[in-house]
Amino acid sequence: MSNASDPLVLFMPSGKRGRFAKGTAVLEAARELGVYVESVCGGRGICGRCQIDVQEGQFAKHGITSSLDHISPFSPKEARYKQLRDLKDGRRLSCSAMIEGDLVIDVPQDVAVNAQVVRKAADERIIERNPAVHMCYVEVDEPDMEKPLGDLDRLKAMLHRDWGFENLEVDAHLLPRVQSILRKGEWKVTAAVWRDDEAGRPHLIALYPGLKNEAYGIACDIGSTTIAMHLSSLLSNRTVASAGASNPQIRFGEDLMSRVSYVMMNPDGREGMTKAVREAINELIGKVCADGGVDRADILDCVFVGNPIMHHLFLGIDPTELGGAPFALAVSGAVHVKASEIDLVMNAGTRVYTLPCIAGHVGADAAGATLSEGVHRQDEMMLMVDIGTNAEIVLGNSTRTVAASSPTGPAFEGAEISCGQRAAPGAIERVRIDPATLEPRFRVIGIEPWSDEPGFEEAAAKVKVTGICGSGIIEVIAEMFLAGIISEDGVVDGSLAARSTRIEANGRTFSYVLQDGAPRIAITQNDVRAIQLAKAALYAGVKLLMDKQEVEKVDRISLAGAFGTFIDPKYAMVLGLIPDCDLDKVKAVGNAAGAGARMCLLNRGYRREIEETVSKIIKIETALESKFQGYFVDAMAMPNKTDPFPELSRAVTLPEKSQSSDGGEAGGRRRRRAR
């Protein structure tokens, strides 16, 4: 209905634009363009959710001159709202502000209307909001004997008229409560309408008397070791609390396969583990709610990710089939259930969405990390590695994405390492070795100074140094290689015992002693072998995917997972965990799986994006690939027997490649310190 002389309106950050007749409310213009502007009250000026900023100035690129004169003056509705609530200067309510001329409008992504909720630990990523749950305020007609529609039916009619929801389905738990809620609100109520998918039917999942101007969601990554949760407002993008807890399934088995074995050996094993993880999640919900000052009944939507075995156990599915070939998932697609159906205690109408799993060993967590890192949105070839007991590997760009898992085993998590431990206070997490003296210096979780700095001894008297965690193992072995203590084939050079007492015979092999005190912490030849096996498995998987993509080099690398957060990309590359890449383009991205879950929580469009992406991802089963074994053997070397590492060489002077597997000569070479 617009014509060329109508004002031009540009919405940021989406960049969507259109012409609208003068007098059109900005909220209406946003809706017509598909720009998501929240509104609970449906334009009555009472919820304050639809705030916008008008930009002033000439926007030559867009051919728009935007001015405060191009929008209607501050309305009585806005004045009233500002008086009662907190409306920042310059902010307008888009339901009340009318277009009078060309405008550039900024849709702020963090509209705070409830000052009491404290913002905490937010992921700073901007997520355009389009949640699956909408809060819809309506004023319902009172009963009329001449038109004896039921109370619920009149409510549905208003949700159709005011909010466009047709064929609304109603949760059974609301049937007994509709009448009292309508009367309590004096026929003014706020309906929570869930619709995951625009083509699906909307569902009435909760109903509140009067204006209910808040609703929350949780995004949760169920790791084998740790469960991480964010509590976010569904009406702004604020994360109001984040928390983590140990996965209590650990008592049934440290790693995934031992948990599958537990299920196979115990008749009620599956049930026990499902109960344990759901209880832990319920407790964690309690914690984030307490931290955020939120009533758990106000949580209406949840998104979960996890590796296939965590995913299955969480949903109450026996993971036995995942324990052996063909590693059949019970369900690979995204799953919708009600929270109450899986014993999660929130609102009776709360919905749960789990991201799709990519394959039997590449789970919904990898899907979340893929979404978060945007592997499938890149022009460049991007490698995303999520390292846990298995490494989940995704490689691709906007054209084509491939994925696999590699059986790294638990060495990277500190298991199978003689002095290994989980990342916890007392664990060595950073190591440097002087190549001249072979003396180490290290940093310990819970102790601020390095081991050679003042104050370390005092601190270490309180926080006892107990072992070495995953990132520490990577660093110490990489430093041992750079210092010439081990050869590129991973042999600890016994001849160095003559130069340093740090090198110590240990039967027929040699160890490197990091701490000679109590406890004694040394890296044995077996430890080096364990890391070599793990890194070779990972690298061979990456190499297979590079073959599938027909590339010799990757452009970007994201290291995800708790392990990935603390690892120094340079050392990962020195060891040859990851292929050569510009070090500036290698990022440790932390819990990318959880970040992907949060994206899906705040914008259901991401659910469709990852579902479609996963359906297109080409899955590689490393066990079926004939080349895997060869790549694995070649990748036992550091950084790798066959691949050049030119980017790494710009940052680190690598020892020259030896012709034999005897690393005896390596120690004498000159090198720059890698620090």
Added chain:
Amino acid sequence: MSNASDPLVLFMPSGKRGRFAKGTAVLEAARELGVYVESVCGGRGICGRCQIDVQEGQFAKHGITSSLDHISPFSPKEARYKQLRDLKDGRRLSCSAMIEGDLVIDVPQDVAVNAQVVRKAADERIIERNPAVHMCYVEVDEPDMEKPLGDLDRLKAMLHRDWGFENLEVDAHLLPRVQSILRKGEWKVTAAVWRDDEAGRPHLIALYPGLKNEAYGIACDIGSTTIAMHLSSLLSNRTVASAGASNPQIRFGEDLMSRVSYVMMNPDGREGMTKAVREAINELIGKVCADGGVDRADILDCVFVGNPIMHHLFLGIDPTELGGAPFALAVSGAVHVKASEIDLVMNAGTRVYTLPCIAGHVGADAAGATLSEGVHRQDEMMLMVDIGTNAEIVLGNSTRTVAASSPTGPAFEGAEISCGQRAAPGAIERVRIDPATLEPRFRVIGIEPWSDEPGFEEAAAKVKVTGICGSGIIEVIAEMFLAGIISEDGVVDGSLAARSTRIEANGRTFSYVLQDGAPRIAITQNDVRAIQLAKAALYAGVKLLMDKQEVEKVDRISLAGAFGTFIDPKYAMVLGLIPDCDLDKVKAVGNAAGAGARMCLLNRGYRREIEETVSKIIKIETALESKFQGYFVDAMAMPNKTDPFPELSRAVTLPEKSQSSDGGEAGGRRRRRAR
């Protein structure tokens, strides 16, 4: 793709026809034409559900000569099926029988494939089947590491490919069971897919290993007094068992309003009554299952009707609002819930549908009766009266339908009548009075002979005559009127005491003595007044609806409900419960509400039909109509003060109308016996 030279195929009873290329399977032709032919195995020749009969002969009206030569010969698949199972001679499996020439095909509505199920008490009405639950046999691909789709996802792919179900939603309870069922069935399974509404998404609600060739549904009418249930196969139209039980809510109050009062007076009253009715329904399910030899877990769909208060209590909704103006229903539209959500014990996936309620006093039972009687499908003007504590009245035709309830009170059910009782052994249900002698003869429930026939005394020694039930009261008062004992205004003529000892003074009024023994059963002046009030209320409601329809006369009358089943339409008309009508067109139709529920169970198309019909029904609230009081007063007379009853006069000689309300002269008039 067909052309004019292709064979012409006509399906009966639907009358749908089309041309199909030679070699087309009859099942496929039926599907293309939208003729519902059941098939569980999807054309594999193993379920035997798709049986058809080929008609032989010239069908001049349709221009078709059908012959057994026009269909492919009996196939090996059919031969094998016939050998293993029961295939009647002449019957063909439509998946295996190919069109070779013009055909007239009969789709039998009762295909029996499980001989062990006994057919019982079936409603003989032909209902074209189109149930909401489909049993779909599929053969699922085995897991493939190279395409790691989940087991459920591969099942969904087959249900899409073979059965056309897209965007299938899966009940949460199946997630943990999919893998074991697929493996138990060796990748051959039968899926139960529920889709109430073609535009809605299909839901996987149950899954069985191998071929599951049976599924059941229940249709249930929750009356205030009696709960009636049918158990039917969803794969044929057989009703395999029917049963009834008392509504245990009676202990909280005999009539509806006393139950509402109970809820209002007792904090856990609603909960107690909901629990009572659900328990009774669960027991009744057990009974019909035992009678029909059916596992209750094989019941996958249910349809319920009931008056608004029964409907609300069943769904767990507080009916207090229905106890006073504006009589607001919590929900008037059709309701979908899972059986498990309302504590009904069947399959975890069983669905429940309740028909819409028409108004605060005109319930889902009236909607069911409307559907069953087809008020809205008539060319003629049809009156449907469902008599309980309230009379629910629907009047209309295909153009326009109106509905109301009339506050008849419980007199028709035997309450408020001095010797009244419920219809049970010992209750007088039929009465004749000799107009010459004023001597009565009657028939009693549980006693075969009439009271003046041989054998009555012996029988009455066993089954004691204890009172008079609703139909007996109607007859005795009508007969008293026809015999001149009461005037058209309902006054018992005391002067007749001189002629007969049956007329007896009772203070200032007179009674008519039916049984002088123990107990003494007499009809008092107050009893006559109670019936007059009840019938006047009913008639005034009917009259209002006739006004709304602008008709002087109705063409057809259906008397529904337990009371309607036993009432003699002639006496109902003599009393003036119903308006004048050709007696041949007045039918007692029994539990029409339950019949409507059964229609909705077996064909979801009827759900849409009644939903649409109810949304269009014009509701009349008698309390708001100024004319109601006048009609009510006029209708106190027998048959009625103002309306002519020409049709009734053809069957019965009515006493001449007196000018006064004193019926003293009436006794002397000549009349034919009404018998």
